[in-house]
Amino acid sequence: MAEKTDLPILGEDKTKTYRLGIMGGTFDPIHNGHLVAAEQASDELNLDLVLFMPAGSPAFKQDRDVSSAKDRFAMTLLATADNPKFITSRAEIEREGITYTADTLQILRAFYPKNVELFFITGADALLEIAKWKDSEKIAEMVTFVGATRPGYDLDKIQVELEKSPIPFKVFYLEVPALAISSSELRTRQAEGKSLRYLTSDSVIGYINKHHLYRARKDTGFSSTFQAALNNPTIFSEDEQKGIEQIEKDAAKQLEKKPKRLAHSLEVGRVAEALAKQYGADTKEQFKARIAGILHDWEKAASVEELFKKAKTIGLENDPRLENIKLEDAKPLLHGFIAAHTLKQRYPNLTEDMLNAIALHTLGAKDMGFLEKIIFIADTIDPTRGPLPRLVLLRCLVGKVSLDELYFCCYRENIDYVIATNRYLLPQSLDIFNALVKKRSELDVSPSA
Ligand code: ATP
Numbered sequence: 001m002a003e004k005t006d007l008p009i010l011g012e013d014k015t016k017t018y019r020l021g022i023m024g025g026t027f028d029p030i031h032n033g034h035l036v037a038a039e040q041a042s043d044e045l046n047l048d049l050v051l052f053m054p055a056g057s058p059a060f061k062q063d064r065d066v067s068s069a070k071d072r073f074a075m076t077l078l079a080t081a082d083n084p085k086f087i088t089s090r091a092e093i094e095r096e097g098i099t100y101t102a103d104t105l106q107i108l109r110a111f112y113p114k115n116v117e118l119f120f121i122t123g124a125d126a127l128l129e130i131a132k133w134k135d136s137e138k139i140a141e142m143v144t145f146v147g148a149t150r151p152g153y154d155l156d157k158i159q160v161e162l163e164k165s166p167i168p169f170k171v172f173y174l175e176v177p178a179l180a181i182s183s184s185e186l187r188t189r190q191a192e193g194k195s196l197r198y199l200t201s202d203s204v205i206g207y208i209n210k211h212h213l214y215r216a217r218k219d220t221g222f223s224s225t226f227q228a229a230l231n232n233p234t235i236f237s238e239d240e241q242k243g244i245e246q247i248e249k250d251a252a253k254q255l256e257k258k259p260k261r262l263a264h265s266l267e268v269g270r271v272a273e274a275l276a277k278q279y280g281a282d283t284k285e286q287f288k289a290r291i292a293g294i295l296h297d298w299e300k301a302a303s304v305e306e307l308f309k310k311a312k313t314i315g316l317e318n319d320p321r322l323e324n325i326k327l328e329d330a331k332p333l334l335h336g337f338i339a340a341h342t343l344k345q346r347y348p349n350l351t352e353d354m355l356n357a358i359a360l361h362t363l364g365a366k367d368m369g370f371l372e373k374i375i376f377i378a379d380t381i382d383p384t385r386g387p388l389p390r391l392v393l394l395r396c397l398v399g400k401v402s403l404d405e406l407y408f409c410c411y412r413e414n415i416d417y418v419i420a421t422n423r424y425l426l427p428q429s430l431d432i433f434n435a436l437v438k439k440r441s442e443l444d445v446s447p448s449a
C-alpha cells in the first residue's frame with residue numbers, strides 16, 4: 001500500500017507530535033452526525049487532520065446491500081471537501097475482502113512515524129462493541145478512542161461497561177450535540193421520497209439524486225435482469241448525456257410545483273429507456289425513449305381549463321387522431337396532445353415518433369409504433385406508482401411477452417382503471433381496445449381469454 005497510497009503526509013518534523021483523527025464508517029451515506037462528531041473531536045483534541053475512511057466491505061454490514069465503494073467514497077469526498085482538516089482516503093475501499101478496523105489501523109500505524117498519535121473516532125454505538133472487534137487488544141495499543149455521544153446511548157454507562165473489560169482501552173469521552181441522524185434513516189427517507197436537506201450536505205443530496213441511490217425498488221415486480229438494466233442506465237455519448245441532463249433540468253423547472261409528477265416523469269424516462277433496450281432498440285432509440293419519457297407529462301402543470309383553452313387556440317379538434325372525439329370529453333387526454341405541440345416548438349430536434357408518443361400516451365391508438373408503445377407502457381408500469389398488485393403483475397411481463405402483448409395488457413389495465421374509478425370511458429378507447437383484441441386473436445396469442 002505504501003507505494004501508491006493516498007494517505008496524507010504527517011509527522012515530518014520529528015521534534016513535534018501530531019495527532020491524526022480517524023473516522024471509519026460505511027458512510028452509506030455520510031451525514032451531519034458523522035461530520036459534527038469529527039469536527040468536535042478535531043476541535044476538542046486539537047487534531048491536525050481527520051481521515052475519513054469509507055469501509056470496503058464492512059465486517060458488520062454483510063446483511064444488506066451496501067452501496068458501491070465508489071459511490072460511498074464520492075459522497076464522503078463531497079461532504080468533506082470544504083473542510084481543510086478533513087481528508088478522505090481510499091485506503092480501505094481498495095482492500096479486497098472484508099475490512100477489519102484492526103487491519104486498517106495496523107496499516108496506518110506502520111505508515112505514520114511514532115510522533116503521530118492515532119485517535120479513532122466512533123459513535124457510542126460502535127464504542128460499545130469495540131471489545132468484540134477482531135484483534136481488539138492490538139487496537140487498544142495503537143489508538144486512543146474518541147467516543148462521541150449518539151442519541152439512545154449513555155456514555156457513562158458505556159464507560160462503566162468498558163472498564164470491566166480486561167483490555168486497557170484508552171477512551172476519550174466526548175459529548176457532542178447529539179444528532180439523531182443515521183445513514184439508515186437517510187436511506188429510508190430517500191426511498192420514501194422525503195427530504196434529506198440539513199441532514200447531510202447539499203452536494204451529497206445532489207449526488208444521491210443524480211445516481212438514484214436508495215430508491216425503493218423492492219417488490220415492484222420487475223425481473224432481476226430488467227431491474228439491473230434500470231439500475232444501470234445506458235452510457236450514452238457525451239452529447240446525448242448532456243442532452244438528457246438538460247432535459248431533466250428543464251422538466252424539473254416546468255414541473256417544479258408538482259414534485260411527484262416530476263419524479264414520475266424522470267422515472268418514466270428511465271423505464272422507457274430500459275424497455276427500449278429490452279425490446280431490442282439501439283442506443284439512439286433508447287435515447288429517444290428516455291427523452292420522450294421525461295417529457296411526456298410536460299403539460300401536467302397546467303390546469304384542465306388552461307389546457308382546454310389551449311386546445312381551442314391550436315385547433316386540436318381538427319387533429320385526425322382525435323376524430324369523432326368532442327374536446328369536452330377529451331379533457332383527460334389533452335395534456336399529451338398539447339405537450340407534443342408545445343414541445344415541437346421548444347425542441348425542434350424532437351422527432352415525429354417522439355412527439356407522437358407524447359401525444360398518444362394517454363389515449364393510445366390501434367396502430368402504434370415502437371416508441372409510442374414504449375412510452376405508453378412505461379407510463380403505465382412506472383414503479384413510482386407503487387407496488388399495486390395489478391401493476392406488479394404487468395411489470396412481471398416485461399421481457400417475458402412481446403411488446404404488442406405488453407401494450408395490450410397495459411391498455412386493458414388503463415381501461416379497467418377508468419371504469420374502476422367511475423370515470424367516463426371514451427367510446428374511442430373501447431374501439432381501440434376492441435381493435436387490439438382482434439389483432440391479438442389473429443395472432444392466436446390467447447384465443448379464448
Ligand atoms: P447505519 O445507519 O447504516 O448503521 P450510521 O449512521 O451508523 O449508519 P456508520 O457509517 O455506520 O453510520 O457510522 C460510522 C461511524 O460514525 C460510527 O462510529 C458511528 O458510531 C458514527 N456515527 C454515526 N452516526 C452518528 C451520529 N449521529 N452521532 C455520532 N456518531 C455517529
Ligand code: MG
Pocket residue numbers: none
Ligand atoms: Mg451504524
